[in-house]
Every structure is written in structure tokens, then in C-alpha cells.
Amino acid sequence: MTAVIINGKEIAEKKKQEIAEEVKRLKSQGVTPGLAVILVGNNHASRTYVTNKQKTCQELGMNSVLIEMPEEVSENELLSKIEELNQDPQIHGILVQLPLPAHINETKVIESISPDKDVDGFHPINIGRMMTGQNTFLPCTPYGIMVLLEESGISVEGKHVVVVGRSNIVGKPAGQLFLNQHATVTYCHSRTKDLMVHTKQADILVAAVGIPNFITAEHVKEGAIVIDVGINRNEAGKLCGDVAFDEVSKKASFITPVPKGVGPMTITMLMYNTLKSAAESINR
Numbered sequence: 001m002t003a004v005i006i007n008g009k010e011i012a013e014k015k016k017q018e019i020a021e022e023v024k025r026l027k028s029q030g031v032t033p034g035l036a037v038i039l040v041g042n043n044h045a046s047r048t049y050v051t052n053k054q055k056t057c058q059e060l061g062m063n064s065v066l067i068e069m070p071e072e073v074s075e076n077e078l079l080s081k082i083e084e085l086n087q088d089p090q091i092h093g094i095l096v097q098l099p100l101p102a103h104i105n106e107t108k109v110i111e112s113i114s115p116d117k118d119v120d121g122f123h124p125i126n127i128g129r130m131m132t133g134q135n136t137f138l139p140c141t142p143y144g145i146m147v148l149l150e151e152s153g154i155s156v157e158g159k160h161v162v163v164v165g166r167s168n169i170v171g172k173p174a175g176q177l178f179l180n181q182h183a184t185v186t187y188c189h190s191r192t193k194d195l196m197v198h199t200k201q202a203d204i205l206v207a208a209v210g211i212p213n214f215i216t217a218e219h220v221k222e223g224a225i226v227i228d229v230g231i232n233r234n235e236a237g238k239l240c241g242d243v244a245f246d247e248v249s250k251k252a253s254f255i256t257p258v259p260k261g262v263g264p265m266t267i268t269m270l271m272y273n274t275l276k277s278a279a280e281s282i283n284r
Ligand SMILES: NC(=O)C1=CN([C@@H]2O[C@H](COP(=O)(O)OP(=O)(O)OC[C@H]3O[C@@H](n4cnc5c(N)ncnc54)[C@H](OP(=O)(O)O)[C@@H]3O)[C@@H](O)[C@H]2O)C=CC1
Pocket: 141, 164, 165, 166, 167, 168, 169, 170, 171, 188, 189, 190, 191, 192, 195, 208, 209, 210, 211, 229, 230, 231, 232, 262, 263, 264, 266
């Protein structure tokens, strides 16, 4: 079988147009969605993502504020900046780019963001709401995966989904969203015995590991749908996912590439969450 390549870039463009329309409508009611991004330190990859987010905000007619802080910034300084943004009526979304330097407590920072402005969907209150199926901000990468599948006409109900990776920002919430849509979910991680026994059973296989070419054709059932979340650099410095694309795409029915797969959807869902927050702020 030769897999259909799910074009994340194209689907993201379509979604962004819809968001831009809604932004226009909100602006005509006097509200311009505003996103604040906090970047601590000078990590090159983080800077690239943050620049991308700023650019997309501008493209969609939203306001964006970039707050840069030096690597040595104290936890207290960061927390007071967040508090200031929590109070700022022009700001509807706050994103603190992760990872943070080791001297800053990530949990404390995430919990200091107002749940109403937590457009990453990382606050424990919002994670609880996601688990119980209430209205909330869904974490952008997992949400982006669900939209990619929906736009590709793939139904999730009853499917066996195997998620490799259990981070708080990708693996865990991805499994939860699939469960919410009535899939049967298996989580695998670094302590899983006989990984392949599990991955070979997947109707939908999600790879969120962070190791280039980790998932090979051997891991994949014929006709499976393969979602590659990984953003890695190979030895040649080229961007690549967690899936050995060339061999797996000969066996899968659908596959997402890297780049132009899940990545562009992550940013798009961040824009969607910021728009949603701005729209909801009117009624608060
Ligand atoms: N496309 C996008 O928008 C985004 C992409 N990413 C990318 O996705 C990838 C994963 O990110 P993230 O979840 O933050 O990464 P983490 O490093 O936080 O998590 C990696 C997960 O993979 C598991 N793992 C590691 N080695 C193995 C192994 N040998 N066998 C099975 N499981 C293993 C770990 O298990 P354990 O828990 O046991 O340690 C862990 O749960 C990265 O490449 C990252 O860059 C991340 C965010 C957004």
C-alpha cells in the first residue's frame, strides 16, 4: 500500500482562513485578539517557533506581544510578568515557551497563568476540563492531530490508537482526546516491554518520542494511519520526524510528513485558542 500524505500545511492554511474571518468579525465588535508569548533565554529552536507564532498572529490580524527575558531571569520576575499579563484586558492568550531554564519551576509557572488565558491548555484546571469533556482550551498539538484526521475524513470511533510517548504536552493529552472521541487507547513509553507488539496492533499510530526514524515499517500494521509528531534534526541537520517516512509510507494508508504535517497545525490551533479566548472575554 502507498500512503496518502496528509498535507498539514494545506489544512492549516484552510483553518487559518476561517480564523482570519472570525478575527475580522470580532474586530468589528471592538475586540482584537491578543497573544503574549514569553521567551526566556536564547534557545535557537525556541526562537524559530516563537517568530513563527508572531508572524502567524500578524497574518490573521491578531495582536502579538513578544516578551523576551534573559536566561538568568528569576522565577519571581517571570511570575510577576505573567500576573501583569493576566490582568491586561488586551491580552487574551499567554504562552510561556517551554522548556524553561532549570532554575525555574515549570509547574509553578504554568499554574500561575490564568486558566482563562491558558491558550496552550497546559494548566491543571484545563487538563481536568479536557479529561471530563468540558469546554476548555485543548492542547494545540493533540488538537491539531484531531483536526488533521477530521479534515482527512478519518473517523476515530472504535479504532485502536497507540500513542508512543507520554509527555504532558503531547502524548498524554493526545491519548485523552482520542479517548474522548471513543477510540480504544494504548500508551507506550520508554519502559514499555515489547513496543512492537503494541504498535503493530495500531489502527492509528501516534509517534511523539523525539528520536529520528524511531518508528520503522516493522512497527506498523499494513494499512495503519501514522501520525508523526516528532520534530528532530538528523545527523545532516535536516528536520525530520520520529517515523522512517520512506519505508513506513509504503505500508501505511495515511501518513503525516515532517515538516508540513503536525507542526503547522500546532500553531494554527494556538491561533484558534487565542481567538476563542478573545470571543469568550466579551461575555466575562
Ligand atoms: N509537531 C509539534 O507541534 C510538536 C512536536 N514536538 C516534538 O515531538 C517529540 C516529542 O516531544 P515531547 O512529548 O515534548 O517529548 P518528551 O521528551 O517530553 O517525551 C518523549 C516521550 O517518548 C518516550 N520515549 C523515549 N524513548 C523511548 C523509547 N525508546 N521507547 C518508547 N518511548 C520512548 C518517553 O518515555 P518516558 O515517559 O518513559 O520517558 C516520553 O514519554 C519531540 O521530537 C518534539 O520536538 C513537541 C511538541 C510540539
